[in-house]
Amino acid sequence: MAAITMAEMWTTVGSTIASFMFVWTIIRQYCPYEVRHFLEKSMHRLMSFFNPYIHVSIHEFMGTRLNRSEAYAAVEAYLSTNSAKSAKRLKLEMEKDSKKIVLTMDEYEKVTDEFQGAEISWVLGIRSPKPVGNGNNSQPERRYYKLTFHKRYREMIAESYLEHVMKKGKEIRVKNRQRKLYTNGARDKYAYPRQPLWSDVPFEHPARFESVAMEAEKKQEIIEDLLTFSQSKDFYARIGKAWKRGYLLYGPPGTGKSTMIAAMANLLNYNVYDLELTAVEDNTELKKLLIEITGKSIIVIEDIDCSLDLTGHRKKKTEKETEDKKNEEEKKQTDLKNREGKGFSKVTLSGLLNFIDGLWSACGGERIIVFTTNYVEKLDPALIRRGRMDKHIELSYCSFEGFKVLAKNYLLVEAHPLFDKIDRLMEETKITPADVAEALMRKSPREDVEKSLSKLIQALEEAKKEAATKKAEEESRVLKAPAKDDSPLQDKKETEEPQSLDDGAAT
Numbered sequence: 001m002a003a004i005t006m007a008e009m010w011t012t013v014g015s016t017i018a019s020f021m022f023v024w025t026i027i028r029q030y031c032p033y034e035v036r037h038f039l040e041k042s043m044h045r046l047m048s049f050f051n052p053y054i055h056v057s058i059h060e061f062m063g064t065r066l067n068r069s070e071a072y073a074a075v076e077a078y079l080s081t082n083s084a085k086s087a088k089r090l091k092l093e094m095e096k097d098s099k100k101i102v103l104t105m106d107e108y109e110k111v112t113d114e115f116q117g118a119e120i121s122w123v124l125g126i127r128s129p130k131p132v133g134n135g136n137n138s139q140p141e142r143r144y145y146k147l148t149f150h151k152r153y154r155e156m157i158a159e160s161y162l163e164h165v166m167k168k169g170k171e172i173r174v175k176n177r178q179r180k181l182y183t184n185g186a187r188d189k190y191a192y193p194r195q196p197l198w199s200d201v202p203f204e205h206p207a208r209f210e211s212v213a214m215e216a217e218k219k220q221e222i223i224e225d226l227l228t229f230s231q232s233k234d235f236y237a238r239i240g241k242a243w244k245r246g247y248l249l250y251g252p253p254g255t256g257k258s259t260m261i262a263a264m265a266n267l268l269n270y271n272v273y274d275l276e277l278t279a280v281e282d283n284t285e286l287k288k289l290l291i292e293i294t295g296k297s298i299i300v301i302e303d304i305d306c307s308l309d310l311t312g313h314r315k316k317k318t319e320k321e322t323e324d325k326k327n328e329e330e331k332k333q334t335d336l337k338n339r340e341g342k343g344f345s346k347v348t349l350s351g352l353l354n355f356i357d358g359l360w361s362a363c364g365g366e367r368i369i370v371f372t373t374n375y376v377e378k379l380d381p382a383l384i385r386r387g388r389m390d391k392h393i394e395l396s397y398c399s400f401e402g403f404k405v406l407a408k409n410y411l412l413v414e415a416h417p418l419f420d421k422i423d424r425l426m427e428e429t430k431i432t433p434a435d436v437a438e439a440l441m442r443k444s445p446r447e448d449v450e451k452s453l454s455k456l457i458q459a460l461e462e463a464k465k466e467a468a469t470k471k472a473e474e475e476s477r478v479l480k481a482p483a484k485d486d487s488p489l490q491d492k493k494e495t496e497e498p499q500s501l502d503d504g505a506a507t
């Protein structure tokens with residue numbers, strides 16, 4: 001009896017739905033657009049009156065734009081951690097610029113999330129394109145996420161939850177992205193179609209702060225400075241300053257300037273833009289390059305003292321000096337042109353200063369600018385004043401503490417009887433971390449710790465001998481140097497007096 005009632009009930013429900021669908025199809029086909037639109041609107045209103053749930057859709061592509069929506073990508077990343085735990089059908093994806101595989105929920109899967117006591121559900125929907133003409137459609141299907149929650153949470157979802165999803169999603173995307181090393185040097189300006197201003201390769205430098213040879217305290221200070229910068233978005237907004245920071249790394253060759261830049265990028269998960277100033281045509285091109293740099297990046301200008309003549313342009317000169325300088329400059333540039341077969345850069349100091357802290361430098365945000373140089377004294381003070389280059393870091397010869405970091409990295413030892421001798425030698429002579437690293441490098445699998453340390457001792461002793469020879473040569477050159485005619489009167493007197501005494505003694 002009960003089974004018959006159930007069957008009857010299902011038949012009634014089925015026939016009601018079928019009649020409704022039939023009526024709806026007739027309406028859609030034969031009713032004018034205005035009537036149809038009115039009925040659709042009224043039906044939605046009627047349903048939402050009874051339905052206490054609110055839906056929000058986030059589409060993969062918005063309007064006719066071909067770019068993937070940032071919000072969709074952020075939701076996808078956010079749900080990749082959530083859905084991997086609760087969804088039953090998952091999809092494995094690897095985005096173009098991502099270095100990690102991501103598990104996301106498959107179409108029509110539903111996952112739930114909890115936020116401040118509210119239960120929120122997410123469904124991945126898919127919309128087929130409207131058939132056009134003969135039904136052959138080259139348009140792809142469009143996916144969207146639908147978020148559903150009770151209407152009593154409306155304000156909380158709009159004000160806090162969505163912001164939380166976007167923030168977390170973006171963080172996950174940044175963590176998963178394949179970081180890049182960009183350069184502007186390898187572009188053919190006359191190629192057709194036009195090449196992008198920056199070309200890129202995956203950034204895979206393995207340097208880490210742990211492996212940089214440097215005093216622990218100084219290293220910690222740099223790490224904290226970088227981390228504070230990366231977490232200070234609100235602070236920079238509050239003080240009304242563009243979210244960027246300049247670092248000047250200076251010191252002799254082989255002391256770890258480039259290594260430190262790679263360690264900085266790895267610490268903060270930033271892209272690196274290696275700006276080759278000599279390949280930039282003029283200040284306008286410099287501005288264009290700047291506009292294309294995204295946030296979370298380090299802009300590097302290596303050997304800034306050799307890049308261009310960035311000091312001469314602002315100094316007052318007599319007419320003759322200016323003329324001589326101009327001729328010299330022209331000759332230099334022609335030589336360069338002949339040598340490299342390409343146009344020369346007209347970037348000026350003021351163009352570069354504008355690049356660092358002009359109005360355009362604020363677009364994108366979260367940028368670090370690093371200059372490296374072997375000769376800090378050669379740079380124009382305006383270029384490196386605090387505010388432009390906020391932090392000046394000297395990378396110098398290897399200290400014993402620095403050596404211990406390298407020994408731990410290269411040889412996996414933290415103490416050894418030969419360390420005392422190395423400590424003494426390091427106090428007596430200068431050696432770069434690059435030379436220490438080279439000495440500690442194993443040349444064959446049979447090479448043991450003792451042999452590597454002995455090699456370093458040998459290198460240090462040679463460096464000491466070389467320094468002593470150089471010093472002796474220098475001293476003898478000073479002694480042998482004839483007194484100059486144009487030397488100050490006082491100096492002349494001092495050099496002449498002993499002679500007259502000698503003469504007197506002789507007579």
Ligand SMILES: Nc1ncnc2c1ncn2[C@@H]1O[C@H](COP(=O)(O)OP(=O)(O)OP(=O)(O)O)[C@@H](O)[C@H]1O
Nearest residue numbers: 211212213252253254255256257258259433434437
């Ligand atoms: N402080 C350091 N810590 C660890 N390794 C270092 C350090 N300095 C140099 N090295 C080693 O020496 C090599 C050369 O160093 P790096 O290129 O960073 O020097 P640099 O200061 O940039 O030199 P240059 O001024 O010539 O550009 C690196 O590959 C690294 O192995």
Ligand SMILES: [Mg+2]
Nearest residue numbers: 257258302372
């Ligand atoms: Mg370098």
